[in-house]
Amino acid sequence: MSSLASSTNPAAAAGIPPPLRTREPGRWRGFVLPVAAIALWWAASALDLVNSALLVSPVKVWDTAVDQLATGKIWLALGASLARELTGFAIGTTAGLALGGLLGFLPLFNRIVGPSFNTFKQISLFAWIPLISVWFGLGDVAKVVFLSLAALVPVVVNTCDGIRNAPESLLEVARVYGFTRWQTIAQVVLPAALPAIFTGVYLALIYSWLATIGAEYLLVAGQGIGNTLIEGSEHFRMDLVIFGMFIIGLVGWLMNASARIVERRIARWRGN
Known part of the structure; x- marks a missing residue:
């Protein structure tokens, strides 16, 4: 029975655990760039790296x-x-x-x-x-x-x-x-x-x-x-x-x- 299941399921035959096969990329990845941009903006403002009149905090x-x-x-x-x-x-x-x-x-x-x-x-x-x-x-x-x-x-x-x-x-x-x-x-x-x-x-x-x-x-x-x-x-x-x-x-x-x-x-x- 196990050999039949392996032959009809290539992922199982390859020994890939089920969680790795079914896991989807997290939607949170789309927030990485905006959060990074805001963090950079905040740091530049806090450290006075840019004229505050041009880039407010x-x-x-x-x-x-x-x-x-x-x-x-x-x-x-x-x-x-x-x-x-x-x-x-x-x-x-x-x-x-x-x-x-x-x-x-x-x-x-x-x-x-x-x-x-x-x-x-x-x-x-x-x-x-x-x-x-x-x-x-x-x-x-x-x-x-x-x-x-x-x-x-x-x-x-x-x-x-x-x-x-x-x-x-x-x-x-x-x-x-x-x-x-x-x-x-x-x-x-x-x-x-x-x-x-x-x-x-x-x-x-x-x-x-x-x-x-x-x-x-x-x-x-x-x-x-x-x-x-x-x-x-x-x-x-x-x-x-x-x-x-x-x-x-x-x-x-x-x-x-x-x-x-x-x-x-x-x-x-x-x-x-």
Whole structure:
């Protein structure tokens, strides 16, 4: 019996103990670099290795964080930024799904509009700032328009590619079974294109958040995390700047984690 088990289990035959075979790398390893960076930052500040005006101590940043949270300033700034980001994301994603669907499903529309869109997407996003500021001013409307453009392009590109790259073998099966055009779209093309569409929406979420900070930094009217960075920079408060950068990174990480959770649930749903 033992020889049979060894022959069907290469690890056991090699004499590797079960704990060594099943142990997975600890997730804590991802914290090594951040902890090391903070420790180095703390040491450089404590030993006065760097000008304190340029690199404030972690304690000073912590005190600023406590003050921002206690006074509610960070919540007002973060709320304004997220409201703009989600509005621009929703508008850009909706328009992107519609335009990407038309480009993917209608060859004639693709031949007419596709070349113009390919030219449009080559223009740097920030090159639109002067035009947007003249047309819409420096307020929330201009920022939402800018964020909508940031979300639009990845959704259009990935939606169109996902639709046009539906496996020919699946389309052939649909033809064999006599599917109508709408049945083919609903039961074959869209399910096959769903991963690409989700990738476009995911990129739109990330790009629109990154563009939010840029819009607030360049279109300075109103509140927002970008304006918090500007305030810290203008008053030479590096503690406020570092705290604002930490909040930006934290929100981006939460968005990324949330998108991955949704992606896994969609994958399980498609598997069922």
